[in-house]
Amino acid sequence: MKEGNDDEIWELRLYVAGQTPKSVQAFANLKKICEEYLAGKYRIEVVDLLDNPQLAQGDQILAVPTLVRKLPPPLKKIIGDLSNTERVLVGLDVRRV
Known part of the structure; x- marks a missing residue:
């Protein structure tokens, strides 16, 4: 169900502030x-x-x-615990709208 260039490596950076439940959940999601x-x-x-x-x-x-998508360009950001999979996929351009 992947879309886009199969050779690209997605570089993702997750910013958190300590091991809060929301941060742990965001990483797991x-x-x-x-x-x-x-x-x-x-x-x-x-x-x-x-x-x-x-x-x-x-x-x-x-x-x-x-969450910040560093690569592939352009840079994208999503705030929150990433529990809405569809929103994350569209926000990162993994899946088109």
């Missing part, structure tokens, strides 16, 4: 979505803003958890 729709074609970097607050400025992070 993201991992599940990636395994189902981008299997073998993704990398997830988790950035804890409690440890590295200066990193929020680079991607203009205003709320957490926030």
